[in-house]
Amino acid sequence: MAQREPTASAAPQREAGGRAGRRRAAPALLTAGLLAALLVLVLLSAGIGAYGIPLGDIIGSVRHRAGLGGAELDRVAESVLWNVRLPRVVLAVLIGASLGCAGALMQGVFGNPLAEPAVIGISSGAAVGAASSITLGLTFFGNWTVTACAFVTGLATVLLVYAMSRSGGRTEVVTLILTGIAVNAFAMALIGLCVFFADSAQLTQITFWQLGSLAQATWPKVLAVLPCAAAGLLAAPLYARKLDLLSLGERPARHLGVDVERLRVALVVVVALLTAAAVAVAGIISFVGLLVPHLLRMAAGPGHRFLVPGSALGGAVVLVAADLAARTIAQPAELPLGVLTALVGSPFFFWLLRRTRRRQGGWA
Template sequence: MTAVVPAPTGARLGLRASATRLGLLGGLAVALAGALVLGAGHGQLDVPPSEVVGAVLHRLGLEWGPLPAHPQGESTLWQVRFPRVVMAALAGSALATAGALMQGVFGNPLAEPGVVGVSSGAALGAATVIVLGLAFAGTWTVAACAFLGGLVATLLVYLMSRDGGRTEVVTLVLTGIALNAVAGAGLAFLMFLGDTQSREEIVFWQLGSLNGSRWEQVSVVAPLALGGILAALLLAPRLDLLALGDRAARHVGVDVERLRLGVIVVVALLTAAAVAFCGIIAFVGLVVPHLVRLVAGPGHRLLVPASALGGAVLLVLADLWARTAIAYADLPIGMLTSLVGGPFFFWLLRRARRTAGGWA
């Protein structure tokens, strides 16, 4: 006699989903902690992981673990390595979260701050401050102008890519190409106007780098990035409803246009946080949400926090690669992310055409 296996109840399915959610987020959190320790310890002066952890615990007042044995070890960690890896984690989480939001609000897998020109717009705003020497907001001036540039670029993408109430993939990508071209021309013009120091800083923007990150810069980026991620977590449930379609979302009480505008502001905030001191770092917001979605599914309640953690892990490890790939050299991190993200984007285009039967 064949035994009948009862179907899983709603409670069991809920517990299973919660366990999967906690397992994924916990695994990413552990991976991030390991990446931070690894990134802080490796470089021209190697510090063992136990000494890295010991330096942090001693600073927190806990007498556990060895301090760095090298005479310059502790100063290297606190003045150079720690601000750099923290900046990498903040920028990576901000870009990945912005990518997850843009893919959700535009309803297609090709939306990403770098692809649609948001990063270039933010960099153009920051470069304007550099060349013109503006300082109306003190330390926050660069981040504020990067935010305005990213917001304008995002609004242009949103308005120009809509056709009959829906967003076309081709229109989105082509609008992003046009915005990138205009922003590139603006950056070139600013390079022409600026002095040698300004030109070097603008080149830094275009290549993307975490070299020279300091705690003062982290203190500017952290509230922008963490505030944007918190806002993204609050918007996540309504993005799941938006995936049902505009009409269905309106039937359950979602103000679709207000939601889209809110997401646009949050994306600009997150992109500005990442671009403000690190320059243009492309494709993090494209690659990470896709990889997370393959594991966790399309639900934004899990996709947004997992993308934030995954983006932090990716950029911390990419920065470690940039610092150690060639001895006594610091490669531009934007070059490395583009090296990986470019082929990934091409694969997505091919996959979208094959599965949808066209480019629309």
């Protein structure tokens, strides 16, 4: 019996099937690659610095602390590793994961790839609290006063933006964004007043906080971020399916059973928890929540089942790498972390913008 010749459309179909197969495999490969990169960066960051610690010593010390054998290091190396390096590394992982995940959620909620947590005023609100507490000389929480004020004002700003943008029991995306822009402008004016009235020492402290840094990382600060970060990171993937439905449009999402208003409220709260805790401890660190979801969306598609947890993992990788670079590029000086992420992120985001416009004719 003669074999049937393949039709003209068979080759394109096979090519499309191959692309679909690669797209389905991409999340697993990316997850494995990000986990491997994070592990390598954590070990490098723990060992590299003014006081170098060999990789074998790091692993041996961790095993010793965990009761799995190994050996304790000498007093100086043990102190540097456990009191300086590891708190900083763990804090970078938590903050990077929080910012990356928050960026993915914001872009999903607004349906806008330019959205990030700063849009709804979290960062500027937290900066107002920090600057005010420094200028007024508040000390009611001791060394935690600046952090506590930044966290409270960051959350309060989000609630204010959301309350001001509601009308008739609904919240429109455009109104929410415009309200956030107005509140951001007002917050910057308040920060300007704080700077005007601050003395030279207070001005230096405000500037250092606004530039973003993990130089003051300690285990208590890790514990301060951990509850909010854990709650937000555990809750975020639960909304992945609804975000996929929301990406079809508000009306189709409602027809498919999604309570869009309740979803927005829940995700704004999750984003506020993730971002306010991160900003309160580390200052303003930009572009992590904007770029990481973009890159993963380009590599694995727009599905939020991977994008939300993947952005958390990618954010952790980016921030650990950025912090390692910030404290080693200009040794013995240390670059501000927020400045470094902005210096690298701005041209990279411009490249993404040009690439998308060239390939798709715009962001839509």
